[in-house]
Every structure is written in C-alpha cells, then in structure tokens.
Amino acid sequence: MFLSRQRAEELFKKVLKYSTADETEAMMGSTSYSLTRFANNTIHQNVSEDGAYLSVRAVAGQRTARASTNKFDEASIRQVCEAALSLARLQPSDPDLLPVPGPQTFRSIERHYEETAALTPQARAETVKSAIARAEKDHLTAAGIFSSGLSAQAIFNSRGLKSFHEETLSEFSVTMLGESSSGWAKRTSPNWHELEPEVLADRAATKALASREPREVPAGKYTVILEPAAVLDLLGFLFFDFGGLAVHEKRSCLTDRVGQKIFGENINVRDDVFHPLQSGAASDGEGIPRRRVKLVEKGVVKNLVYARQTARLMKTQPTGHGFPLPNEYGEAPMNIVMDGSRKTAEDMIRSTERGILVTRLWYIREVDPYKKILTGMTRDGTFWIEGGELRYGVKNFRFNQSVIEMLNQVEMMGPPQRTSGEESFDMVVPAMKVRDFNFSSLTKF
Amino acid sequence: MKDLAQSALDTAVARGATYAEVRVMDLRERYLSTKNGRPAQVRESQSYGLGVRVVADGAWGFASTDDLTRPGVDKAAALAVEIARASALAKKQDVQLAPEEKHVDNWVAPCRIAPFSIPVSSCLDLLLKVDAELRRVQGVTLAEAAMDFRHIEQLFLSSNGSDIYQSKTQTGAGFVATSFAANEIHKRSYPNSFGGQYQTKGYELVEELDLVGNAPRHAEECVALHKADQCPSGVKDIILGSSQLGLQIHESVGHPIELDRVLGTEANFAGMSFLTLEKLNHLKYASDIVNVVADATPAHGPGLGTFAYDDEGVPAHATPIIKDGQFVGYLTSRETAAAVGQARSNGAMRAESWNRIPLIRMTNVSILPGSGKLDDLIASTDDGIYMETNRSWSIDDRRYNFQFGTEIGWEIKGGKKTRMLKNPSYGGITTEFWNSCDAICGPEEWTLWGTPNCGKGQPMQTMGTGHGASPARFRQVKVGVAYSE
Numbered sequence: 001m002f003l004s005r006q007r008a009e010e011l012f013k014k015v016l017k018y019s020t021a022d023e024t025e026a027m028m029g030s031t032s033y034s035l036t037r038f039a040n041n042t043i044h045q046n047v048s049e050d051g052a053y054l055s056v057r058a059v060a061g062q063r064t065a066r067a068s069t070n071k072f073d074e075a076s077i078r079q080v081c082e083a084a085l086s087l088a089r090l091q092p093s094d095p096d097l098l099p100v101p102g103p104q105t106f107r108s109i110e111r112h113y114e115e116t117a118a119l120t121p122q123a124r125a126e127t128v129k130s131a132i133a134r135a136e137k138d139h140l141t142a143a144g145i146f147s148s149g150l151s152a153q154a155i156f157n158s159r160g161l162k163s164f165h166e167e168t169l170s171e172f173s174v175t176m177l178g179e180s181s182s183g184w185a186k187r188t189s190p191n192w193h194e195l196e197p198e199v200l201a202d203r204a205a206t207k208a209l210a211s212r213e214p215r216e217v218p219a220g221k222y223t224v225i226l227e228p229a230a231v232l233d234l235l236g237f238l239f240f241d242f243g244g245l246a247v248h249e250k251r252s253c254l255t256d257r258v259g260q261k262i263f264g265e266n267i268n269v270r271d272d273v274f275h276p277l278q279s280g281a282a283s284d285g286e287g288i289p290r291r292r293v294k295l296v297e298k299g300v301v302k303n304l305v306y307a308r309q310t311a312r313l314m315k316t317q318p319t320g321h322g323f324p325l326p327n328e329y330g331e332a333p334m335n336i337v338m339d340g341s342r343k344t345a346e347d348m349i350r351s352t353e354r355g356i357l358v359t360r361l362w363y364i365r366e367v368d369p370y371k372k373i374l375t376g377m378t379r380d381g382t383f384w385i386e387g388g389e390l391r392y393g394v395k396n397f398r399f400n401q402s403v404i405e406m407l408n409q410v411e412m413m414g415p416p417q418r419t420s421g422e423e424s425f426d427m428v429v430p431a432m433k434v435r436d437f438n439f440s441s442l443t444k445f
Numbered sequence: 446m447k448d449l450a451q452s453a454l455d456t457a458v459a460r461g462a463t464y465a466e467v468r469v470m471d472l473r474e475r476y477l478s479t480k481n482g483r484p485a486q487v488r489e490s491q492s493y494g495l496g497v498r499v500v501a502d503g504a505w506g507f508a509s510t511d512d513l514t515r516p517g518v519d520k521a522a523a524l525a526v527e528i529a530r531a532s533a534l535a536k537k538q539d540v541q542l543a544p545e546e547k548h549v550d551n552w553v554a555p556c557r558i559a560p561f562s563i564p565v566s567s568c569l570d571l572l573l574k575v576d577a578e579l580r581r582v583q584g585v586t587l588a589e590a591a592m593d594f595r596h597i598e599q600l601f602l603s604s605n606g607s608d609i610y611q612s613k614t615q616t617g618a619g620f621v622a623t624s625f626a627a628n629e630i631h632k633r634s635y636p637n638s639f640g641g642q643y644q645t646k647g648y649e650l651v652e653e654l655d656l657v658g659n660a661p662r663h664a665e666e667c668v669a670l671h672k673a674d675q676c677p678s679g680v681k682d683i684i685l686g687s688s689q690l691g692l693q694i695h696e697s698v699g700h701p702i703e704l705d706r707v708l709g710t711e712a713n714f715a716g717m718s719f720l721t722l723e724k725l726n727h728l729k730y731a732s733d734i735v736n737v738v739a740d741a742t743p744a745h746g747p748g749l750g751t752f753a754y755d756d757e758g759v760p761a762h763a764t765p766i767i768k769d770g771q772f773v774g775y776l777t778s779r780e781t782a783a784a785v786g787q788a789r790s791n792g793a794m795r796a797e798s799w800n801r802i803p804l805i806r807m808t809n810v811s812i813l814p815g816s817g818k819l820d821d822l823i824a825s826t827d828d829g830i831y832m833e834t835n836r837s838w839s840i841d842d843r844r845y846n847f848q849f850g851t852e853i854g855w856e857i858k859g860g861k862k863t864r865m866l867k868n869p870s871y872g873g874i875t876t877e878f879w880n881s882c883d884a885i886c887g888p889e890e891w892t893l894w895g896t897p898n899c900g901k902g903q904p905m906q907t908m909g910t911g912h913g914a915s916p917a918r919f920r921q922v923k924v925g926v927a928y929s930e
Contacts, residue, residue, distance in 0.1 A: 001512065036532070037903055039710040043532040047507040047904070048524055049800040051494065068490035070511045083489055090565040091484045092573070121506075121531035129535045143712035145903045173903075175713040184713075221930075249481075250586045250625035328478060328485040328589065362716070365837040367850050367927040368868065369630040375848050375927060377841040379716075398839070398846055398872070400927050422714060440926060441872060443846035444719070 001052045001072060003030035005164045008154035011054060011072070016158060018081040021058035021088065023100045025157040025287075027324060028054050032117075033149030036124040041132045041142055043125060057325060058084035059100065062093035064326055098308055100157040106282045106289050109274065111167035112150070113191040119148040119170070131174055131201040140208055142201070144174035148192055155287040165281035171420065172197040175380055176208040180445070181393050183207025184360050184380035186229065188420040190279055207359060207381035211393025216442060217384055219397060223355035223411075224437040225348045225385070228419040230358045230378075231432050234403050235336065236424020237366055237374055242271075242295055243321070244306040244314050245330025253372045253404065254301055263299040263407040270294045271305060271321070271333035277418035277428045278335045285324035293319050295333060299408075307331040340413040340430025348412050348433040350388040356397075356439075357383040357390060364423045372403045376423075377443065397439035409435045449518050450602045453497050456522035458604055462499035462529070464542065465522075466603040468756060469495045470799035475561060478591035479572040482580065485589070487565065494799035497525040503539030504532035509800040543782040543789050545759055547606035552753035554613035554743070556647035560594035563648050568592050571656065572620075578660035579622045584668035590620035591640055592651060593897075599799075607758040615749060615909065616650040617643035617897060620660060622667040631867065633667035633852055635659045637688040638835045643895030643909060645747040666853055666865075673865040676854055678925030682829035683871055684822055684918045687886075689851055690812065691894035691912035692835050697875040698730075698737055699810040699910065701844040702766055702774065703793075704781040706805075715901045716842025719875070720772065722785060728772040731879035734815060737767040739776055741792060741808035748911020749895040750808035752795075757803060759792035766810065770880070778805050797906035804902050809893065811913030815885030819916045822884055824860040830924055831855045831862060832869045837927070840875075848872035850927050870927035878919060886915035 001007070008028050015026045030052035037045040054077065055068035065087030069080045124146045135142035152166035170192035175184045184207070185200035226234070238253070246252035254262075273280050273290045282290055286308060294302050306314065307322025310330045321331040349357065359381030367373040378396045385391065414431035450467045457465035471493045478485040495518050496509035506529025510521040572590040579588035594616055601609040619641015621634040636642045636654055644650050685693060701718040705711055720728070731737075741750055741761035752761055757779050766774045775781075776793035794803035823831060837850035854869030855862045893913040900907055 033904070034528075035904055037713075038535065039712055040537070040708070042537040043504065043535045044710050045507070045802060046505055046528045046532040047509075047802055048528055049509045050521075051509070051511045051800055053492075055490075063484075065487040065489075067488065068492075070492050070494065080491075087487050087489060087565055091487055091569050094483050121528045122534065125531040125534040132535060141709065141712075143709065145713065147904070173713060177709070177712060182712075251623055251630065255625055256628075326484070326486050326488070328480050362842050363839040365839045367837045367870065370625075370628055373927065375837060375839045377839065377846065379842055396841060396846075398841070398848060400848075400929075438930065440929065441846060441848075443841045443843075444874070445841075445843060445845070 001030060002032060003028055003052055003152040003154060008156065008164060012156040014077050015056055015081060018078040019058065021060055021085045023059035023158050025057040025100050026054060027155050029153040031149060031151045034121065035145055035147035036121065036128055037145045038128050039143035041135055043128055046121060054080060056080050056084045058088045060085060060088040062095060062097045063088045063091050064097055066326065096309060096313065098312065100159050101161055101287060101308065103160040104287060104289050106163060107274065109282050111190040111279055113168045116148050116168035116170050116190065116192040117150040119192060127197050130198055134201040134205055135176055138205055138209055140205055141177040142174060145171065146197065147171045153281060155283065157287065161287045163283040163287045167279060169279065170195055172200055174201050174204045176204040178208045178212055180213050181208050181211040182380045186420050188426055211381055211383060214393035214395045217394045219439045219441050221436045221438050223352055223433065223435045225355060225357045226432045226434060227359050228417055228429050228431050229421040230361045231429045232419045232427050233361045233364055233421040233423040234374060235427065235429060237364065238372060238403050239336055240332045242304050242333050243331045244304045244310040247304055248314055253370050258301050258304065261300045262404055263296055264410055265299050266410055267296050267299050267407050268339040269296040270337050271335050272337045273335040275337045275428055279426065280335055284320045284322045286322050288318050288320040288322060290320035293333065305331050305333045334425055336427040338416055338429045340416040343412050343414050345414060345431060349385055349390055352385045352388060355385040356394065357385055367400060373400055374403055375400045395445060396443045398441045399438055400440045401438045406434055406437065411435055447600060449513060449515060450495065450600055452515055453495060453518040453522040454602050454604060456519040457497055457499045457526055460523050460526040462501045462526050464500040464604055466498050466601065467495060468599060468601050468796065468799060470597065470599040472798060473596045475594045477565060477568050477572065478589065479569065479576050480589050481587060482576055484569055492798060495521065496799045497522045498802055499525045499529050500540045501526045501529035502533035504529050504536045505540060506532055507802045540780060541783040542779040543787060545779060545790065548754060548758055548760065549608045550753065551610045554645050556614040558648035560614065560616050560648040561596065575620050575656045575660050578657055579620065579664045582661065582664035582668055584624050584626060585622045585664050586625045587623035593617040593640065601758050603758050609754045609758055611753055613645050614647050615643060615645050616647060617641055618651045618654055618656065620656060622664045624667045624671065626671050629671055631667050631670035633663040634834055635663045637894060639896065639898055643749055643897045645749060645751045669865060670853060670867045673867040676866040676869040676925045678929040680921050681924045682826055682918060682920050683922050683924060684826060684829060684831045684916055686833035687890060687892050687914045687916050688894050689832055689835050690914040690917055692838055693849065694810055694812055694912050694914060695896055695910060696838060696840045697844060697847055698766065699807040702776050703805045704775040704777045707775065708781055708784060714903050719843045719845050724772055726773055729770055729880065730767050730772040730876055731770045732882045733770045734885060735767055735770050735879060735882050736813040737810065738813065739764045739766050739808050739810045745809050746893040746913065748809035748893045749897065749909030750911040755792040755794045756796045757790065757794040759790045762791040764791045776805050776807065781805065795908055797908055801906050804906060806901065806908045807910040809911030809913060812885065814888040814891040814915045816887040819886055819890050822886055822916060822918055823857055823862055826857045826918060827859060829857040830866060830869060831857055845874050847875060848926055868928060871922050871924045872926040873922055878922065881920045881922065882917055883920055884918040890915035
C-alpha cells in the first residue's frame, strides 16, 4: 500500500472508529525502495521493498503508549488501537505528559521528484555498468550502490492535527579498489539527476589511482584537510547533545556550557529543514512545525532544540525537533547546516606546508562523552600534502580527537554542500582545514 | 500463509527463476523502559511480510512486500525475477551455489516463560524498583532500565523443496546508571552495555539477571569513578571481563571471518578482511590456548545466533574458526562456499526481516573456556589492569587496528585488585593481540553474551549475534591509548 494523503485520511477515520482512548495519535508511513548493489565489477545484490505501517499512540489520562502494525485489515486496525490503549493503562501516570497538540500550520516543502520515484532496475543497472566501465578502464574494481525510492509519512491526531509529507530519495556510492589503495565518493539527493554517478565514479577512481602504494607516515598531530564526508561523520556525534532534554538530564557535552563560547569564532551552525539542500518533513515526531534554530553563532552555543514536553520542563518554546512519543531521548536537530566560505580544496592544499587530506572516516565511536573525544579510522583515500601539493597516498590512521577542540582549530572552510557519510545523517557542511588533528596510531594498509 | 508462499515460489519459477526461495516472517516486539522514576517507552509492534529471492538469467533479484494477498505476493515474485534480469545486465558470470539438500522441518526454540504473557505492569514495577535502587545512590544523575522481548516466526520454502518453519523468542534486559559531576560523565551498565544481556530465551532471563540486586553496586561504582585515577598510558598486562572479551571476539574475529568481506562484496560499506584466502589453515591467529567456534546449534546455548536452519535453508553448523591458535574456518553462504571450492555452506546466512536478503552474519562466535576462576587469574597477575563493560569500540575496515574503551577498570598489583581506574582503554593489531593471550578462565566464568545491534549490508541490517567468553589475560598491551596525546 502506498500512502497518499487521501489514504491517510481514510485510515485515520478507521483508527478513530476503533480507538476508545482519551486521545489518539496515528503515525502512518509507507516506503517503496530499491537498491542495486555492485562489487567485484558485477551486480551481486539487487533488492526492492514495498511496505507500510500504522503506529497508534493512545493516551489514557496521564499515560501513553504506542503499538504498531503493518497490517491494515479492520481486525488489525482494531487490534493495534486496543493494544496501544491496553499498554497505556498498565503503567503509572506521568504528571508531565501533555495533551496531543491541536491543528498546526506547515510551510510546504517540495521534495518529490517523479523521475526518481520511477527509476527502474534496468536504469540503475545501466548506470552501474558505466561505473564498472570506469573501473575497468584503469584495472580497478568497483563496489557500491545505486538506490532510489519514495516514502510518505503522516501524523494525524484526535485534536485535528494533520501532517503529511512525501519525498523521493536517491543515493549513489562507489568505492574503487586498486591492488594497494582505494577511493570513495557518495552523494544523496531527492532528485537522482543531481547524483552525477559518472562524476562520482571518476572521483573515486582518481583517488584510488593517486593513493597507490601508500607510504607510512608516523602517527602524531597534523594539519588535516577533511573533505565534507569526514566533517559530517565527526559532527554527527555532536548534535544529539543540542537536545534540550539531553542537557536537562546532564548527559550532554553542553551541560553547563549553553551560552558559552566553546568553539572557534568561525563556527556557525543552524538547523534548517527548509534549506534547499536539505531533506525531510516540515514537522517533528509529534506533528509540531519545525523551526529554524541558530545553534552556534561565532563559536557560542546559542540555542538548543526542544520537543513540546522538554520545552515545558525547561520553560521555553518547542522548536519542532521532537522524536515520536513515547521516547527516552527527547529531541535533536536533524537538518544541520554549517556555514563555510568560498575556499576551494585547492586553496586548502596550496596553503598547507605539511599535512594530510582525509576523504572519509570509518567506525567512529565516542570515547569521552563530555570532552567529546571521538575515535575512528581514515579510509579510502588518505594523502600526504607537502609544499602545498598532494604528494602520495599514506597508510590509514586511527584518530582520538575531541570534536570540541577540533572546532577551535579550523583554519579554513569550503562552501557548504549537501553531504552524506556512513556514520551520521545527511547534512549541509563544508570541507575543513584543521590544525593539530590527533592521529594516535597506524594500521597496516 | 504457506499457500501464499508457495504461490510466490511458483510464480518466480514460472517467470524463469532457476532458483527461488521465499521467506515469510512475523516479528512481534515489546519494548519497555523507565527513566528517572517514570516509564519512558512503552511500545509494541508487529511486522509481517514476505520476501522472494531468485536467480534468473544467472543473477540475483529480490523483492519483498507486506501485501499478503495472492496478487500481492505474485507481484513481488515477478518483480524479483525482473530485478534479477536487470542484474544480469552487469554480470561477469552466473551465480553458482554450493549444493544443499532439501529439508522439511519444524523447530521451536526453548522458552520457559513466554515474555509476552508477563503483565506489562509487572515488568514496569520491576524496572522502577531497579530505577529506585540506582537513584538511591547520591550522585546518580540518570537512571535507565529496559526490557525488550521479541518473538519471531518464519517459514522458508525453496525451489529445491525445502519447507522449514522456525519459531524463537528473544529477551533482553539491563540498566545503566549515569553520573555527571565536575565536567565528567560516567556510566555503569549491568549486565552489559548496549541494553544489557540478550538471549534466545523467555522471561526466565530477566529472573536470572537479578537486576534489583545488582543495581546498588553499579550505581556506587558509577559515582566512585569521578574520584578514581585516570587509566595510565603505556604497555601493561590486561585482563578483560567476559562481556568485553565477547565484543573483542565480535570485532576482531567474528567480522574478519565473514567470507563475503574476504571476497570483496562488502567493500563499499562494512569493508573487507585481512583474512585473505591463502591464510586459511596457515595463519597463526592466536596463541595456542585460543580456540574459537562459530556455533549456531542449540547445543551451544541460547545465543542470539542460535537457530536450526539459516536463511538459505542450511542446517545450523558448529564450525571451528581458530583451533589451538591456528585460523581454520570462515563463515560462509552457499554462493561464497562455491566460490572458494567448499562442498557446502556452513550456514551463516541471516536476514533481519522479511524485507531484507540474507547476508553472511555471525552466529554464536565464541571462545572456548580454559580453566580457573577470575580471582585466580588476578592472583597470578603481578602488574596489570582489569577492564570491564564496554564503553567504546572501533576497528578499521579490514579488522587490523582496534581500540576499545571500558566503563571501569582496576589496577592489579602483586596479584590483587587495587585502585579503581576511570576511562580505561586499550588498542592494538588483531593478530598481535590474540597471540598475546596467555590465560582464559574456565567454564564457571563463561557467559554466552548477546550483541543485539550488529550492523551490516546496504540497505543496513541489524542482527543479533552471540559470543561466549570467559575473562582472559593478554600480555603487554597498549593501554590508555584513547587519552594519550
């Protein structure tokens, strides 16, 4: 079943027919998604899924619970309504639970591209063939994915709130492998024409070729040029700490630091779902309209984001960043846009006497939650820079680096761009030149 | 449901599939959690659908649907064949599968107390008692406790005549105390991080864990960490607690032995492996006392990697991986087994749900116990650090360079556990590390841990894996690496 607005309306009528809760909220969604995966210069996995769900949140007095199903017959809808109410009634009351919100007004966001939704397995296979041909031209081996899909999500509640969003999404990601090296490139977009798979395949191949026979450079502190994917995957570990509840519960690195200048003067970050390079819906998990929020201005932590319940707890206004209720986490900014500048990658390299260029990071984990020390590895294209030029590939490093300190050591930034990595959600971030980045050990390749 | 599955299978074959398999899965989950004296999440979900995987024109295709009507499943089957034909546009050779006999079977995993039969209010009462015990300790700023129950029923039909029904129940439970003070955040989790302990068991697991009884000590340790000394940097002998060793096995043995990584099919995301084919039976992976198996059979225990058949219809195997320190086995699928000339898959293909294809995944990858108790091992260690409960974990994409942090540690001096250490960490290179293992505790210290959150594949799949381990000692390991400049 694909969820249209009309189908969501019909479904919610049935939910209301069966729900005897004091208040009822229904989240409804559907996905139609396909992914063509290649490796060893051949397509080895090729999948498609169609699925939908109905998730009902029942409120009974000051208690709430959620039950979900992917079956839409009358009996299943009745059953899921009863299950949610039954779960709600079996728990102690929560004096802080708010009534479901009333009707809201949403700014429209157009993120649906018919040509992306209509991509066929044959079209994806032909594109993959081109990437493989690029690999074979230089005796490389290509691995990657080309995916496309359409999703819809609705939140309706018994006080008349109706939020509906649909969007398309596509992704092309490619790793080119040589005998002793590799290169990687990736892009996502609601519009598959913006992926430019051939450009990405060529970029990954160029990196693999340029980093052949990587040399060992000792671990230590270096000036690094982090390409946007590396920046994104590091920053992804920071922004959950901008949730109001995380600070209230003292599990955030911003505890006792809101309003302080903890980053460099050149760091400016906002959450902005309406940015043209962003994706996602204009409402949060409770159906509250998302607002633009200035998170960091000139290095100062200016604002947090708040779900409704957190906002009341902290005596402020909700910003539309809450997760679906009930949840432990509260909220987080998920549409990060970081300011950059007009410097190009070439400018950054040219201005670097000795340093390291990082294409991508891998297996990043938090070592220290308050200092925000992260560890992880470089991967798929790590280069030595000397005398303002890229010289050769180097073996990969492990880093142990505080991301807070890192954002005090940013010397240069590129233009912000829609970026996708593997450890975090997509963001709009720039490439960065950072001094004294701490590489703590080397690996074997 | 069997009729619909058979219909999908027939449609796939009629459309030209030379091999087809259909998996129907019905997954039910209940998750209950509390935080600082109140319920946090109370939710239940059910997901029911069908996936069809086929070979047509010598290439793979897969389609899935939750439209469980005859037109719905037939459409999915036809789409799977169409997708396979598209895959064939970029194939180098036809898919070859190692042979597998037809199996007709019905398996239900043991479950003494059905967790869904326990009233939600009783579960929440228990979690709130744990919560109260944690917050009774001054300095605990956040108390969290949770239970997670899953019931999975699945039917597997294949065009070679297999017809396999499996049903299992999985339970997880645990708590974590967090303390913020003086610009530090510390945590203590019980019985493990990542939500606690998970096994293929019923509610009896919750009863075995004695969550309430273990809460005060962990809360006190959490607060005490603020006053503990920093873990030193340098080279030391270390003893790893059994859950931390379980994760060490997961990352530095379990993943590198996945033959799909070795053959390059995960290169774009999860990565590859240093265990290239020539190393089989030739690499000294570990010291002579180390024996590791990948064992999905119920005889190994109620792990998250326990089943009767994998998701290609191959019976559960017990596969030696490291024997007396020597590398002797991979985790395989029918396709990868054929690719390396092995006669049969050892049954490691697992899918997260009905809408995902099976991938090579760890089953229960466990180190076999040695002898003796942890106290004896500590008593025989002159100068070292005992580390317990994972806090951070990272390893490179070929599984050489790893670094782990734990929630807590204690210095060992002259055979005695002495001062508490905060922020313990250690790192190294996989084979160097495993070859430094000189003692493994015995069966009385051995636990089959569940790792519920192992990610792999594109689209990403999360899988539960099992890792049996008892505490073990490793000589001259780099410690304090996460904080050294």
